[in-house]
Amino acid sequence: MIERKQTVFVVDDDEAVRDSLALLIASVGLEAETFASALEFLDAYHPDRSGCLVLDIRLPGMSGIELQKRLGEMGSILPIIFITGHGDVPMAVKAMRSGAVDFLQKPFEDQELLDRIQQSLAMDASHRRELVERHQLAERFAALTPREREVMELVAAGLANKNVAGRLGISQRTVEIHRARVMEKMNASSLAHLVRMVIAAGA
């Protein structure tokens, strides 16, 4: 799932603006998909698709702000860059408060938009990577037996095998076996790696 193709989704009711944005995005080798309305985008939306959303703040029917809200409710993590016309600053501020990456006022510099897009794509990628890792971590944790989990937590807390054995009332040999199973199941390359994973899971 990691590092899949990323798409820049463009939602603007003005055909020319939409089309020109698609051309600009394509000119730097990125994939673009365009939509004329918020509903059209929602129809095509899939949470697994990585990328970012370039969204006109004023749209007929469902507005850009409403689409942002709807996506939030659906648990979307897609970064949103708003495009605004004249006099839409208050709306843009509201959008930013709701978690938009940025807003650009028309007419804007192409470089500025492309920079924002690149940032957003990187952000989305790392966000998704993180999500995947967290998901994998959860799976690995779930694979551990209760005893193994106890051993792991104590090891990660910095206790030596001997102390772990004493604390749990089992032999040191048994602790070593459990520890090796934990390292294997958690796919940990070192003790430090395991500690990081335990901290991440606990966070």
Place this chain on the structure above:
Amino acid sequence: MAGKSTASRGSLYPLRNAVLFTGAYLVLSFFYFWLSGAFAARLARSVGELRRLELVEELGFVVLTSLLLFAFSWKYLGHIADDIAECQRIEEHLRQREELFELEFENAPLAIVTCDLKGRVSSANRAACHLLGFANGELAGLRLTDLTHPDDRPRSLEMIARLARGEVTRYTEKRRYLRRDGSVAHGMLHAAVVHGTEGESRMLVVQVEDHTARLEAEQEADQLRERLAHVGRLSTLGEMAAGIAHEINQPLTAITIYARACQRMIRAGKTAEPQLVEALDKVSAQAKRAGEVIRRLRSLIRKHDSHRESVDVNELVSDVVQLAETESRLRGVGLRVELEEPSVAVVADGVQIQQVVLNLLRNGMEAMEGSEGAGDLVLRTAVRRESEVEVAVTDRGTGVSEELEEQLFHPFVTTKDSGMGIGLSICRSIVESHGGKLWFTRNLDGGTTFRFTLPTAIGAAHD
């Protein structure tokens, strides 16, 4: 004797009597003298030969004839005196009538000119002189055609010739004249030919109603309306500035982005020529689009001389709808347009009609703003009859309250925070000046419909 025959024979009657009388008198007096002569000769020849009785007979004859002659003379002299008195009475009567006629002719409010069959003025009344800017009496001898406005001259010549030839006996039409000072007089002309006793054309009588003042007043009213309409348009467009800026900004944004994308593709050296050409085509299309917005805007802003021409209703309406669409988006009001096909032409001042449509659309949007999901604002055109087309704007707004209804079309009445409140009153005056009507009805399912009608080009031609 009846007054009419007295008048017509009055001048001849006493003369004939006088001739008759004189003739009879000459004949009778010839006989008298001849008889008296014969009698005297006989008397002188044979005084003694005659018997007394014969003398008495002959004397008696002379006395009798003298008496007869006297009585005859007395009777006919009386007749002649009567006839002379009658004649004088008739002459006086005629003189009075002529004076009265002259007074009436001179002082008639209508300009009256008589002229010969070639259109040369033989007499003109005061109103005619006034209409044409001449002093009394100066018109006589001038040609009517020379006094006519150059544009109307050919028509004037043609109609005078037709009158003279007897093809028409009378006609009425609009005519412009040139005053002596060069200004233009507008009139309604009534011309007729006068026939002689033999039925031949004798002269022309031309009457002209002076419409100059009325036309000038109408023109002044038109100018005033045009000025007011212009102010109204400016104020409307001022209120629409944000939307219009957006409408121009869109293509400019697209142009900028297209251009930048092209630059990038060229610089990266990874572009095919067709792709670039296509992008450049799009750039020019967008430049044209921005230009279109400005063209529409300029025609509305420009202070123009009101002129009417044949224009397609649907085209007229579509043009202004595009200006209104941006605003409808900004206000979050759906706009639906239903144009009846085929469209018809109206003879109108296009800009003013667009102003009316724009005003009605904006009023509708304002009424609907904030009432989400109520439906669309609908603009319809419909040909009602061959002679009439209707434009209707139906909103799903808050409606018109009873108390506002009465004042709705009054100037400076407004329910809005911005605006002067002259919109609807200007609209109505514009529509009425085009020969149409503007009114509103409440929809059964809420909201209001404003409609106006215009005579179609066909309908206007029939008027």
